[in-house]
Amino acid sequence: MSELSKPKEDLQDPVEAQGPMEAQLLEAEEDEATSHLASYLPASSSAPLEALPQEILNEMMANLMKFLLLSYRAKELTSQAEMLKKVLRDNQEHFPVVFSQASHCLELVCGVEVKEVDPREHIYIMVPNLGLTCDVMLSSGQSMPKAGLLVLILSLIMQNGDRAPEEKVWGALSRLGVCVGSVHCVFGEPRTLLTHVWVQEGYLEYRQVPYSYPARYEFLWGPRAYAETSKWEVMAFLLRIKERASRAFPPLSAEAAREEDEAA
Structure with a gap:
């Protein structure tokens, strides 16, 4: 069985x-x-x-x-x-x-x-x-699943030309209540997760920006991320989520679209 x-x-x-x-x-x-x-x-x-x-x-x-x-x-x-x-x-x-x-x-x-x-x-x-x-x-049963956060990080890297500045990643996560130095009930301490656990597992690369002084750091896709998924799959997932949100909250989506048009 x-x-x-x-x-x-x-x-x-x-x-x-x-x-x-x-x-x-x-x-x-x-x-x-x-x-x-x-x-x-x-x-x-x-x-x-x-x-x-x-x-x-x-x-x-x-x-x-x-x-x-x-x-x-x-x-x-x-x-x-x-x-x-x-x-x-x-x-x-x-x-x-x-x-x-x-x-x-x-x-x-x-x-x-x-x-x-x-x-x-x-x-x-x-x-x-x-x-x-x-x-x-x-x-x-020792921990909550965290793949959703990984997908978010991979999409942020894609949206920033395949290399996301560390400050942009932490800024995006903080808006979700995931803050460096604070233990999140689902994701734990995010710096350890992103810069150690997922780097060691091969999902992310975390490296110093070349010639930066003072030193700045950035995230890239790791080899295991490329092996298990693709940019096309991540993009299709994001579009599916966006479409689902548009159907669920059309007034909010219409207002957001107007704001984007005005900003453009």
């Missing part, structure tokens, strides 16, 4: 696999992280959800994201029926919007894409974005 076909009861929850103290700390960290992730997306303006307080919507999305992340770590398939039974329960009428926003948030922040593999039975699989394998070690 393949890993993806194993029933839920045969697989150990990553939290339960830890010792008592480690399990409590990991579960607390994961609850905080998934709640934080849920706040990345506003509630839908659809009529049925307007009656629910924002805190309840965020909690529903956070619970669904936590469930999907557990399935991702365990390399399991899941289904709409299972999500309704185990997560939303008495809020089944809200499933379409909550599932859509939870999936979108996971894709943007964690780099985990939720794909439907059986449209008739509504069965889904969670896979890393763009083929990036930087989170393969997460099956132990």
Whole structure:
């Protein structure tokens, strides 16, 4: 039997696999992280959800994201029926919007894409974005997926002529609440992640700008990034995300377009 076909009861929850103290700390960290992730997306303006307080919507999305992340770590398939039974329960009428926003948030922040593999039975699989394998070690449940941040960094490098000045990268991340010197609930300490972990894994290059004095540094794509994905795939992903955001928030998109026209 393949890993993806194993029933839920045969697989150990990553939290339960830890010792008592480690399990409590990991579960607390994961609850905080998934709640934080849920706040990345506003509630839908659809009529049925307007009656629910924002805190309840965020909690529903956070619970669904936590469930999907557990399935991702365990390399399991899941289904709409299972999500309704185990997560939303008495809020089944809200499933379409909550599932859509939870999936979108996971894709943007964690780099985990939720794909439907059986449209008739509504069965889904969670896979890393763009083929990036930087989170393969997460099956132990020791950390939240971070491929979404890596995709953002790779796109920033592309947009800056294939070499992004360090100050531009930190400036962009700070606007997302990811700041150097501060431990983020999902990404940890960003300087260590970008300049050590991903450099050692080959996803990024971090080097001094030639002849710069005082010394300035820049980020480039690493050899492993080129091996696992491509600029075309990253560009297509960004366009897909932009198109999805335009459909979800057309008034905001129209206003942004006017501002861009005026600036031009």
